[in-house]
Amino acid sequence: MNNTTKRWVFDTTVWTSAVMMTFVLLIHDVAAESRFPPVANDKWQAECGSCHIAYPPQLLPAASWRRVMSELDKHFGADASLDAASAAGIGAFLESNAARGKRAAVDAGTLRITEAPWFRREHREVAAPVWKGASVKTPANCGACHTTAERGDFSERGVRIPR
Ligand code: HEC
Ligand code: HEC
Incomplete structure (x- = not known):
């Protein structure tokens, strides 16, 4: 050559x-499928990210979001009510970016991400006592283990199980 x-x-x-x-x-x-496209909506971030992380829309199907948004006054024991215009805007944002495919496979009426079959599957290696540990308290506290949850990044490399 x-x-x-x-x-x-x-x-x-x-x-x-x-x-x-x-x-x-x-x-x-x-x-x-564990890093969600950075969809953003200021109202959603402000209103749905004040008590817990603003859960990415891709984690629940549209029907679940519709139900969550229609029962905000009785929101898992909290009152998360919004004015009608904000609720409609956030609802439209959540539904148009909602879960599709295997993440959308939930029982009718499911309100919790943590009750979705995909959630149980992805977390089956987490031992039962870990969920109840002092720094986790509830499976809904994604950020306790997913250090990059705030940015919608749930990929493996951001996971740190607290001890
Ligand atoms: C006033 C506080 C508050 C606000 C504001 C709030 N939430 Fe919540 N949310 C909660 C509490 C408390 C829980 C139950 C957490 C737990 O089970 O540990 C919860 C749980 C959830 C869950 C279920 C998590 C799971 O899988 O277990 C979803 C979904 C949710 N919120 C969506 C929203 C959306 C969408 C908004 C904005 C419209 C919102 N939240 C605003 C307090 C709030
Ligand atoms: C007690 C710690 C803990 C909590 C709390 C937790 N996770 Fe996880 N999560 C894990 C572990 C461990 C894995 C498996 C990581 C791996 O090996 O891919 C995982 C995996 C995932 C995956 C799949 C990641 C991938 O790359 O395959 C997603 C998506 C996810 N979690 C979302 C959530 C959401 C949303 C919440 C809150 C509603 C949450 N997790 C709460 C520990 C946790």
Whole structure:
């Protein structure tokens, strides 16, 4: 091989590897589905992120969000009522970005992310006492273990189980 051919072979190999690595990373992220596209809505962030993290819309199907939004005055023992315009705006945002596919497979009437079959599946390795530990208290406290939950990132690398 002359030098030009060697150079060509080298360049092609490097570029092909780079492109393939990119695909592998992309496929990995898509398959994990644990980092949600940074959909944003200021009202949602402010109103639904004051008592707990603003749970990403992709975690519950549209029918569940509709029900959550229609019962805000009796919200898991709290009163999370909103004026009608805010509720309608946030509701539309949640429903249009709601879970699809396997994350949408929940029983009718499900209000809790933590009761969805996918949630149980993804968390089956978490031992029962961990959920009740002093720094976790409730499975709804995503941020106790998912250090990047505030940004909608639930990927494995952000998980730290508190002891
Ligand atoms: C006044 C405080 C408060 C506000 C404001 C609030 N929530 Fe909640 N929310 C709670 C409490 C308390 C729970 C129960 C947490 C637990 O089980 O430990 C909860 C639980 C939830 C759950 C179920 C979590 C699970 O899977 O167990 C969802 C979904 C939810 N809230 C959505 C919302 C949305 C959407 C908004 C905005 C419209 C909102 N919340 C605003 C207090 C609030
Ligand atoms: C007690 C700690 C803990 C709490 C609280 C918790 N998780 Fe997790 N979560 C984990 C662990 C551990 C895994 C498995 C990590 C792995 O190996 O992929 C996980 C996995 C996940 C995954 C799949 C990640 C992936 O890359 O496959 C999602 C999505 C997720 N959790 C969302 C949530 C949400 C939403 C909440 C709150 C409603 C929550 N988790 C609360 C510990 C926790």
